[in-house]
Amino acid sequence: MLNFPIRDLAFTPCCSIIGFFFYAIAPATAQTEAPPLDFGGTTEQLERSWERLNQQTENIDTLTGPAPAIESSDDIRTLEIPRLLIDVNAPPSQELTLQEAKPSSPLSLPSSTDNSAQTLSLSLARAVTIAFNNNPSLQAQRDLIEAQSATVASESSRYWPTISVFANVDGFQSGTTTYNPYGNNTYDFGSAFNQKGQKPNFALTNDGKNLEGASDGPFYIAPGAGLRDVVNGVSANAGLQLDYNIIDFARTPIVRAAQAQLTQLENLYADRLRATQLEVSEAYYKLQRTEQLVRIRDAIVRTDLVILEDTLNLKQAGLVPRVDLLRRSSIVAADEESLIQALADRAVARRDLWTVLNLSSAVIPSASDPISLQPRWPLNLEKTVLAAYDDNPELTAILATQKALMLRQDEVAAQLLPRLSLFAAAGGLGSVERTFNLSTIGDGCCGATFLPLEQVSGYEWSVGLAFNWMIFDAGGTSNRVRALKLQEQATAQRYANTRNDIRLRLERAFLNHEASLAKLVSSRRAVGASKEAFRDTQLRYQTGLSDEISLSITQEQLVDSLVRRLFATVDVNLTYARMLRELLPMPRNPNDPVLTQLTLSFP
Numbered sequence: 001m002l003n004f005p006i007r008d009l010a011f012t013p014c015c016s017i018i019g020f021f022f023y024a025i026a027p028a029t030a031q032t033e034a035p036p037l038d039f040g041g042t043t044e045q046l047e048r049s050w051e052r053l054n055q056q057t058e059n060i061d062t063l064t065g066p067a068p069a070i071e072s073s074d075d076i077r078t079l080e081i082p083r084l085l086i087d088v089n090a091p092p093s094q095e096l097t098l099q100e101a102k103p104s105s106p107l108s109l110p111s112s113t114d115n116s117a118q119t120l121s122l123s124l125a126r127a128v129t130i131a132f133n134n135n136p137s138l139q140a141q142r143d144l145i146e147a148q149s150a151t152v153a154s155e156s157s158r159y160w161p162t163i164s165v166f167a168n169v170d171g172f173q174s175g176t177t178t179y180n181p182y183g184n185n186t187y188d189f190g191s192a193f194n195q196k197g198q199k200p201n202f203a204l205t206n207d208g209k210n211l212e213g214a215s216d217g218p219f220y221i222a223p224g225a226g227l228r229d230v231v232n233g234v235s236a237n238a239g240l241q242l243d244y245n246i247i248d249f250a251r252t253p254i255v256r257a258a259q260a261q262l263t264q265l266e267n268l269y270a271d272r273l274r275a276t277q278l279e280v281s282e283a284y285y286k287l288q289r290t291e292q293l294v295r296i297r298d299a300i301v302r303t304d305l306v307i308l309e310d311t312l313n314l315k316q317a318g319l320v321p322r323v324d325l326l327r328r329s330s331i332v333a334a335d336e337e338s339l340i341q342a343l344a345d346r347a348v349a350r351r352d353l354w355t356v357l358n359l360s361s362a363v364i365p366s367a368s369d370p371i372s373l374q375p376r377w378p379l380n381l382e383k384t385v386l387a388a389y390d391d392n393p394e395l396t397a398i399l400a401t402q403k404a405l406m407l408r409q410d411e412v413a414a415q416l417l418p419r420l421s422l423f424a425a426a427g428g429l430g431s432v433e434r435t436f437n438l439s440t441i442g443d444g445c446c447g448a449t450f451l452p453l454e455q456v457s458g459y460e461w462s463v464g465l466a467f468n469w470m471i472f473d474a475g476g477t478s479n480r481v482r483a484l485k486l487q488e489q490a491t492a493q494r495y496a497n498t499r500n501d502i503r504l505r506l507e508r509a510f511l512n513h514e515a516s517l518a519k520l521v522s523s524r525r526a527v528g529a530s531k532e533a534f535r536d537t538q539l540r541y542q543t544g545l546s547d548e549i550s551l552s553i554t555q556e557q558l559v560d561s562l563v564r565r566l567f568a569t570v571d572v573n574l575t576y577a578r579m580l581r582e583l584l585p586m587p588r589n590p591n592d593p594v595l596t597q598l599t600l601s602f603p
Contacts, residue, residue: 081340088347089294092121092366096130103134103358110361117361119350121368124284127357128596131280134358138276141269142590148262155258158251161244166427173232175437178446183223192217226441229450233434239427239460246422246465250414253407260404266588267397273586273594274393276356281577281598283353287367289570290346293563297339300559304332311548324548331552371569373520374576375599381510388506388582389499398495405488412480418469426461506582513575516568523565530558 100120122130132138185195196216216222245251311328314320353365379387389395433454470477537554540546580600587594 081343085340085343085347088350088364089343090119090364092119092368094120095368096120096122096126096363096365098130100363101130101134101357101359104360106136117364119364119366121366123369124281124367124598125596127284127353127365128277128280128598130357130359131276132273132594132596135276135356136358138269138272141265141272145262145265145269145590148258148265152255152258152262155255158245158248158254161242161422164241164243165238166241167236167238169234169236171232171234173230175228175230177226177228177441179224179226179441180221180445181223184219184221185217189219190217193219195220195222221445222443224442225445227444227446227450228437228439228441229435230437231433231435233432233454235429235431237427237429239425242422242424244422245419247418247420248414249417249419250411253410253414257404257407257411260400260407264397264400264404267393267400269590270393270586270588271397274581274584277584277597278577278581279356280353281580282574283349283356284367284369285570285573285577287346287349287353287365288369288371289566290342290349291367292371292566294339294342294346296559296562296566297335297342300335301332301339303555304328304335308332320548327552328548371566371573373569374573377510377513377576377579378601381507384510384579384583385503385506388502392502392582393586393588394498394502395495398491398498402488402491402495405484405491409481409484409488412477412484415477416470416473418467421466421468422464423466424461424463426459428457428459430457431455502582506579509575509578509582513572513579516571516575520565520568520572523561523568526561527558527565530554530561534558 101122183195185193185198187193194217308328311320311325315322315325350364350366353367354363357365359365377384431454433451433456435450435452435454438450534554534557537546537551540550580598583600584597
């Protein structure tokens with residue numbers, strides 16, 4: 001509940017309308033009844049229409065309840081406003097500092113333990129500075145630029161050789177069975193492979209004596225002989241590996257394409273700076289407008305309450321008819337609704353600015369700058385459009401995208417060209433192998449080929465050239481090149497579309513800016529005329545020469561002219577900011593400082 005005292009009304013200069021919203025008790029003028037109008041044969045139709053309208057009104061009243069009648073004992077100075085609107089529309093307690101403007105953690109969410117929000121005021125210049133530091137879109141763009149810079153450095157390493165160290169150690173164990181179903185003495189390998197008593201022509205003597213020896217050869221294996229064994233051990237090797245692409249036609253396009261993508265992101269960052277400044281300016285100007293509307297609507301309601309109290313007194317004295325009291329009561333209710341909506345609009349406008357600035361949940365921003373006009377735009381329409389096209393980051397980003405696609409075509413096409421690379425490696429190796437659990441099959445075999453414990457060590461190195469030339473890939477490469485070519489053509493069309501959008505945005509903003517200036521001049525004249533008309537109507541009402549209807553209409557005209565002047569003033573600044581968005585110079589490098597510029601000037 002807000003209480004508006006009748007006698008002690010104090011208003012800011014911006015609400016000078018209240019100086020003209022005064023009401024003096026005066027006798028009402030005589031009302032003459034007009035003769036009935038002749039509608040021909042439509043009287044019955046009008047009566048039926050009014051009956052239907054009355055029935056519909058009664059049906060609505062049964063849902064919402066009829067409006068209570070105003071009595072002399074009612075406190076008509078009390079206005080019911082939701083407590084939530086009062087809290088979110090609290091006046092600022094102090095200026096917003098840079099320490100208080102720090103955003104919350106990107107991954108945090110509000111909780112019930114957070115402190116209650118306080119309303120803090122800030123200027124437009126500080127709001128733009130805070131947005132440049134806090135805005136999540138700008139921070140994401142900075143991170144993307146840093147990531148792409150790392151990608152460029154990574155791709156540039158293709159011009160250098162790669163050197164790697166390799167090493168491995170492994171343990172192993174295996175069990176084997178060696179089995180020979182045939183003898184190995186039939187291949188004439190010599191006496192070492194002969195069976196006992198075997199002649200050189202592979203025949204045995206009658207007495208079983210070996211003509212060349214009294215026993216089997218040391219490497220003789222009898223049919224069906226074999227050996228089982230278990231082997232385990234450890235092996236290790238280590239070394240250096242060098243690889244270098246001597247000829248690689250895809251290397252340079254890859255690096256240049258990465259650099260073009262970096263240029264694209266840098267220009268998108270500059271364009272994002274422009275867009276952020278416009279978003280802050282629009283949110284700030286709209287907040288100024290809603291705050292001023294709240295002041296105007298509040299003043300109107302206060303004045304309405306004064307007039308309503310006077311009308312009620314006149315009604316009790318029998319000086320005005322009941323219809324005047326009802327009409328004035330309806331006007332007060334409508335103005336109260338406008339005030340409540342203005343409070344809601346201001347709360348939303350504060351939240352809009354809060355979102356762009358990415359403030360913590362403990363801060364509610366409020367505009368501290370008074371409403372003032374920006375200086376006149378320094379260029380005509382033609383020069384404005386030409387200046388907007390000059391080094392425009394939004395257009396330059398599209399050109400960088402197109403260049404990256406062209407270089408990627410070269411990269412893909414290079415897959416069909418020959419490549420020559422150099423490789424070299426050097427290292428050492430060693431192993432220890434143990435054989436155990438030996439058991440024979442049949443007469444046994446192979447004992448001479450097994451070592452109980454074997455130790456091996458050594459080194460190795462290699463140097464060579466590798467040549468690769470793809471001569472057929474079923475059209476895969478050519479189709480990828482064609483796809484990139486079509487994407488490049490689409491980018492050119494996007495450039496044309498963006499170019500036209502920039503021109504349309506500028507022309508719309510420029511023409512609306514000129515119209516807003518003209519409307520501002522007209523609305524100022526309307527305010528002056530409405531003030532004088534309200535003075536005259538009020539004096540005529542005091543002298544009984546005018547009625548309450550004329551006074552209400554004149555008051556409404558004055559209020560409307562004040563609102564239109566407010567909108568025209570803010571529209572001048574809004575359209576100025578929209579033109580500024582297309583021409584404002586911004587740095588491409590995130591490490592460069594960003595200057596807060598709210599106006600545009602040319603030498």
